[in-house]
Amino acid sequence: MTVRGVFLLIRRMRRCFTRRDALHILMRSWRVSLETRWVLDGFFSMPRNAIDTTRTAETTAIDSIEIAVAHEGDLDGILELQAANQISAGGMLSASFSRSQLQRIMKEMPLLVARRSRSIVGFLVCSTPDVMADVPIVRATLDAYPTRAPDAYVYGPICIDAQERGRGLARLLFEELKRLRPGREGVLFIRRDNDASIKAHRKMGIKEVSSFSYGGIEHVVLSYVG
Numbered sequence: 001m002t003v004r005g006v007f008l009l010i011r012r013m014r015r016c017f018t019r020r021d022a023l024h025i026l027m028r029s030w031r032v033s034l035e036t037r038w039v040l041d042g043f044f045s046m047p048r049n050a051i052d053t054t055r056t057a058e059t060t061a062i063d064s065i066e067i068a069v070a071h072e073g074d075l076d077g078i079l080e081l082q083a084a085n086q087i088s089a090g091g092m093l094s095a096s097f098s099r100s101q102l103q104r105i106m107k108e109m110p111l112l113v114a115r116r117s118r119s120i121v122g123f124l125v126c127s128t129p130d131v132m133a134d135v136p137i138v139r140a141t142l143d144a145y146p147t148r149a150p151d152a153y154v155y156g157p158i159c160i161d162a163q164e165r166g167r168g169l170a171r172l173l174f175e176e177l178k179r180l181r182p183g184r185e186g187v188l189f190i191r192r193d194n195d196a197s198i199k200a201h202r203k204m205g206i207k208e209v210s211s212f213s214y215g216g217i218e219h220v221v222l223s224y225v226g
């Protein structure tokens with residue numbers, strides 16, 4: 001299809017969808033690569049006069065990122081990034097998984113990583129409620145949202161290296177997860193004081209569905225369908 005054809009198709013679809021949603025539907029059905037999607041997405045959601053000036057550096061940075069399902073060799077990098085982002089180390093991650101827990105998790109659901117030059121610069125854990133049943137904060141999340149789908153899975157934690165934040169990597173991981181688990185509901189919790197995470201997930205279109213208090217700290221429960 002020609003470029004003009006794509007624009008005409010998007011214009012027609014816009015009678016039912018926003019321009020950005022129409023583009024996403026087309027890209028998904030054509031299996032466009034994640035990096036291309038990100039660039040096109042930026043193009044369509046940005047005022048035209050800003051395209052050439054602001055996206056170039058970010059796009060180059062994102063181009064050298066690889067989003068993939070983790071393998072055994074990625075675990076050291078994931079554990080290192082996780083340790084650097086624990087609350088005890090000044091970060092925002094309340095959960096901490098051991099190597100054997102991660103090995104168990106990755107057998108059931110995709111454990112996604114963002115790599116730059118083979119280094120792990122981001123990860124997204126997701127798991128079945130069964131595997132997480134003994135984690136009290138996950139239990140509290142699920143109890144606070146009993147109307148979830150029977151096959152809903154638990155999303156999170158997600159973590160991006162501090163040097164790589166604000167470039168849309170969290171969104172790339174999320175898009176890949178939705179591609180791998182289409183039509184499934186994902187449920188997550190975020191501390192109410194974690195502004196960056198709440199903003200990033202709202203921007204991805206994830207909706208708040210409930211809330212709960214755990215250890216005296218307010219948390220929100222969010223959900224999406226892939």
Ligand SMILES: CC(C)(COP(=O)(O)OP(=O)(O)OC[C@H]1O[C@@H](n2cnc3c(N)ncnc32)[C@H](O)[C@@H]1OP(=O)(O)O)[C@@H](O)C(=O)NCCC(=O)NCCS
Pocket residue numbers: 085091092093156157158159160161164165166167168169170171189190191194195196197198199200201203
């Ligand atoms: C939350 C996190 C995963 C977001 O990842 P990211 O790749 O930086 O997210 P994005 O680049 O997609 O950012 C999207 C939006 O998040 C918001 N955001 C990002 N960093 C922010 C910050 N430091 N403060 C406030 N908002 C922020 C912005 O609204 C941003 O959109 P904008 O750039 O158009 O303003 C990342 O900040 C992180 O790893 N934090 C530490 C661990 C953590 O809190 N994990 C989540 C546990 S629930």
